[in-house]
Amino acid sequence: MFSMRHWAYITIIFTIAFIVVPSLIGVVILLQLAQEITTSQIINALSSVMNSLVVAGLVTIINILVSIPFAWRIARKNDSLSKFLDFILDAPLFVPTAALGFSVLSFWSSGYYSLNLISPGFWLVVLLHFTFTHPYIVRTLIGVIRSTDLSVEVAAKSFGIKRAALSRTIYLPMLKAGIIAGALISFARSISETGATYVVAGPFETGPVFIKNRLSVDPGSAAFAAVSLLLVSIFIFFIIRRISRRRFLPLYPETKIEKMIGLKTAFSINMISLLFFAVMILIPSFYLVAYLSPGATCDWASLTNSLLLSTIIALAVSIIDLFFGIPLAYYLARADSLLRDLVEALVIVPLIVPTVSLGTSLGYFWGSFGLNPVIAIAFAHLSFTFPIFVMSYTAAIESIDPELELVAQSLGADTIKTYREITLQLTKSAIASSTVLVFTRSFGETGATISVAEAMAAEIYTLPLLLVSWIKKAQAGLIPFSTVAIASFITLIIGLLMMAVIKMAGGKRGKYE
Amino acid sequence: MNKILEVKNISKRFGNIQALRNVSFDVEKGEFVFIVAHTNAGKSTLLKIIAGILEPDEGEIYIEGENITKTPPWERPVGYMPQTYALFPHMTVLENVMFGPIHRGLDREEAIEKAQKYIELVGLKGWEKAYPHELSGGMQQRVALARVLAVEPKIILLDEPLSALDALLRVKLRGEIKKILKGKTVLWVTHDQEGAMSLADKLIVMRSGRIVAVGNAMELYYKPPSLYVAHFLGEINFIESVAHGGFVQILDTKVSTDKIGPVVIGIRPEDIKIVKNNSSPLGRVKELRFVSGFWRLLVDVEGIDLVVYSLKRIRSKEVSLRIRPEDVLVFDYPPEGIRRAVHLE
Numbered sequence: 001m002f003s004m005r006h007w008a009y010i011t012i013i014f015t016i017a018f019i020v021v022p023s024l025i026g027v028v029i030l031l032q033l034a035q036e037i038t039t040s041q042i043i044n045a046l047s048s049v050m051n052s053l054v055v056a057g058l059v060t061i062i063n064i065l066v067s068i069p070f071a072w073r074i075a076r077k078n079d080s081l082s083k084f085l086d087f088i089l090d091a092p093l094f095v096p097t098a099a100l101g102f103s104v105l106s107f108w109s110s111g112y113y114s115l116n117l118i119s120p121g122f123w124l125v126v127l128l129h130f131t132f133t134h135p136y137i138v139r140t141l142i143g144v145i146r147s148t149d150l151s152v153e154v155a156a157k158s159f160g161i162k163r164a165a166l167s168r169t170i171y172l173p174m175l176k177a178g179i180i181a182g183a184l185i186s187f188a189r190s191i192s193e194t195g196a197t198y199v200v201a202g203p204f205e206t207g208p209v210f211i212k213n214r215l216s217v218d219p220g221s222a223a224f225a226a227v228s229l230l231l232v233s234i235f236i237f238f239i240i241r242r243i244s245r246r247r248f249l250p251l252y253p254e255t256k257i258e259k260m261i262g263l264k265t266a267f268s269i270n271m272i273s274l275l276f277f278a279v280m281i282l283i284p285s286f287y288l289v290a291y292l293s294p295g296a297t298c299d300w301a302s303l304t305n306s307l308l309l310s311t312i313i314a315l316a317v318s319i320i321d322l323f324f325g326i327p328l329a330y331y332l333a334r335a336d337s338l339l340r341d342l343v344e345a346l347v348i349v350p351l352i353v354p355t356v357s358l359g360t361s362l363g364y365f366w367g368s369f370g371l372n373p374v375i376a377i378a379f380a381h382l383s384f385t386f387p388i389f390v391m392s393y394t395a396a397i398e399s400i401d402p403e404l405e406l407v408a409q410s411l412g413a414d415t416i417k418t419y420r421e422i423t424l425q426l427t428k429s430a431i432a433s434s435t436v437l438v439f440t441r442s443f444g445e446t447g448a449t450i451s452v453a454e455a456m457a458a459e460i461y462t463l464p465l466l467l468v469s470w471i472k473k474a475q476a477g478l479i480p481f482s483t484v485a486i487a488s489f490i491t492l493i494i495g496l497l498m499m500a501v502i503k504m505a506g507g508k509r510g511k512y513e
Numbered sequence: 514m515n516k517i518l519e520v521k522n523i524s525k526r527f528g529n530i531q532a533l534r535n536v537s538f539d540v541e542k543g544e545f546v547f548i549v550a551h552t553n554a555g556k557s558t559l560l561k562i563i564a565g566i567l568e569p570d571e572g573e574i575y576i577e578g579e580n581i582t583k584t585p586p587w588e589r590p591v592g593y594m595p596q597t598y599a600l601f602p603h604m605t606v607l608e609n610v611m612f613g614p615i616h617r618g619l620d621r622e623e624a625i626e627k628a629q630k631y632i633e634l635v636g637l638k639g640w641e642k643a644y645p646h647e648l649s650g651g652m653q654q655r656v657a658l659a660r661v662l663a664v665e666p667k668i669i670l671l672d673e674p675l676s677a678l679d680a681l682l683r684v685k686l687r688g689e690i691k692k693i694l695k696g697k698t699v700l701w702v703t704h705d706q707e708g709a710m711s712l713a714d715k716l717i718v719m720r721s722g723r724i725v726a727v728g729n730a731m732e733l734y735y736k737p738p739s740l741y742v743a744h745f746l747g748e749i750n751f752i753e754s755v756a757h758g759g760f761v762q763i764l765d766t767k768v769s770t771d772k773i774g775p776v777v778i779g780i781r782p783e784d785i786k787i788v789k790n791n792s793s794p795l796g797r798v799k800e801l802r803f804v805s806g807f808w809r810l811l812v813d814v815e816g817i818d819l820v821v822y823s824l825k826r827i828r829s830k831e832v833s834l835r836i837r838p839e840d841v842l843v844f845d846y847p848p849e850g851i852r853r854a855v856h857l858e
Binding site for chain 2: 409411413
């Protein structure tokens with residue numbers, strides 16, 4: 001009889017055949033290029049990989065620190081501020097990455113009314129990476145917090161411990177799955193991002209920027225960097241996963257510092273995380289709107305066409321992600337075997353491959369089958385959205401008590417019915433939030449999409465590609481910046497509207513929550 | 514004999530831990546069987562294997578003579594109720610109880626009818642539309658009971674159903690559950706030997722994944738097969754002694770035995786009588802404690818400390834004790850020593 005396990009195995013085959021292998025084939029091609037390179041080329045390549053690791057590590061750690069109170073507030077407080085934040089949270093993801101890079105550059109460095117605070121380089125890259133990793137961590141955490149039974153917090157509070165110690169002993173361990181999943185997605189996004197980083201990096205080279213710079217002139221170095229980046233990342237992912245199986249934080253009595261941290265501090269932590277969101281994430285992401293001027297106009301026909309194309313691709317990709325991602329997430333959350341760990345490590349691969357090399361390799365791969373470029377782009381989007389969906393939803397299932405499923409089975413429901421009537425019902429909000437993540441990621445992706453289009457020599461303009469081409473034209477003085485601004489603005493509004501629809505389709509939070 | 518459940522040579526390992534070793538027993542139709550064991554003795558694992566949630570490494574499970582070892586849980590005619598109740602938080606009481614009947618093939622109308630019948634049986638009529646989190650612990654437990662009854666299983670498996678409740682409620686519900694489950698075949702797992710003895714038709718004692726005793730509760734209490742069972746089922750005095758010439762002596766009581774050499778004498782505190790007869794051995798009262806309903810004394814007689822229960826309050830510093838030979842248990846002296854032999858595990 002057909003069960004969740006069969007479904008999971010079919011999904012694993014799908015994942016390997018359509019997601020992992022295509023992503024890796026490009027790496028294999030690159031490896032052949034990397035055969036004859038000199039020591040100095042190796043050192044340059046490795047130092048760029050090192051830069052990427054430092055940026056990704058720093059961004060992820062700071063992001064976790066500021067995201068936990070933020071996600072907590074949104075998930076637990078049911079006031080209008082929470083609702084607003086929940087709504088606006090994913091907005092930075094709607095800004096196509098290239099436009100995002102340009103916007104962040106304009107805000108911090110050079111542009112109209114700009115702060116002129118930070119010149120292109122390491123710190124600007126870090127600031128940029130905050131903007132597009134923050135939503136992933138917060139979104140994943142919200143999903144987990146909402147589907148976790150936190151009645152123990154009352155019990156724990158009754159022991160009289162202060163908030164800080166409470167966080168260490170109760171909250172953080174409960175949110176472990178969400179923190180790890182969010183951190184992994186954020187780390188992977190940061191380490192592979194190309195399009196936006198390129199705009200703000202200046203002389204500073206991350207791994208992906210190094211690869212983009214060398215791809216045509218020095219393919220050997222580019223290939224070496226891509227492969228090292230991939231291997232180092234897989235290694236780090238595996239280590240984090242292994243470590244996270246153990247006890248999360250040590251259990252020791254409340255420390256003096258923790259005793260001092262009271263409600264007031266908690267309040268100011270909330271304020272800091274809010275402020276961080278506003279100043280570091282939201283405003284830089286939308287600084288492009290500052291170029292908006294009355295009477296601005298643009299090529300409405302192109303905009304509408306691109307909008308339609310991006311929506312269709314994002315929708316199709318989200319549906320396929322849901323269809324194959326749900327059983328795989330269920331398998332990853334419930335199985336305990338070597339195969340499980342291996343599949344988990346493999347699923348992450350497309351996330352870590354720098355988007356330029358991913359796009360190029362996927363373009364060649366699907367192009368060699370004579371695939372329609374639009375479908376090839378959809379396949380590319382599938383590659384980097386699927387891991388996001390799977391990781392985020394796996395975390396949510398892990399927080400559901402397996403005993404509920406076992407009892408349902410004992411009462412007569414087979415594994416599929418049990419999933420449909422118990423697990424799915426309890427993780428609806430996590431499915432909605434995971435879908436939001438993949439939809440926005442597909443909707444706003446630039447780097448890989450450009451590479452696929454170039455590799456297949458196709459004239460295709462998804463919304464981000466249209467915006468990038470307009471930014472280039474504006475920088476060349478061919479069209480006014482207000483055109484870019486209005487197009488970005490409209491993209492944002494429509495994106496947010498579609499988000500609202502997805503969230504409503506995901507269902508309201510149940511009465512029991 | 515009408516065997517409902519037969520468990521044959523079940524073994525189960527988790528990594529380095531041998532949770533179950535070669536466990537075999539039967540449950541007959543209409544029997545109320547208790548598995549009692551200290552925490553972590555493998556009793557929950559055993560229940561999960563019978564329910565089909567865990568697979569045994571070795572051995573077979575039969576229900577009414579049919580081998581169901583490979584049958585998935587949803588096709589087994591057993592009802593499993595976990596310790597946490599695991600009520601579905603997104604469903605009402607009615608929906609929780611209907612869940613089983615619906616998935617066992619009844620149509621909606623029939624399932625509702627059946628659910629209502631069992632909700633009424635457990636005394637929750639009027640609460641059909643409530644959600645689990647709106648109910649008290651005792652009520653949640655009754656919903657879980659109704660839910661398991663509604664699938665009308667051939668055998669009901671209960672995993673520590675009372676452990677989440679407070680002491681008073683526990684005693685009250687223990688009686689109620691017995692009433693609700695009257696006539697049903699039940700396998701109940703617990704670490705609470707007192708509760709088990711008051712309800713069980715048959716008692717199975719487990720230790721470290723093995724069955725160490727099976728039998729009638731009263732029999733096991735008064736004629737335990739080992740020091741461990743004697744100690745586990747209730748308070749008992751153990752006195753080291755030596756048997757020779759077919760006799761062993763405790764105070765002035767001579768007990769005949771076929772054992773020779775070092776032995777352990779066992780005597781229950783309620784079997785030591787306090788008498789006014791001056792010819793009986795005299796002991797000094799070292800400790801006196803009121804345990805609801807009776808007094809527990811620690812008496813030093815000729816250098817031996819004995820625990821003695823008395824229904825009457827004892828005011829004197831010294832008491833005379835009498836032991837009847839038929840109340841005395843004689844065990845071989847365990848090679849590992851008494852302490853190790855009775856260690857709870």
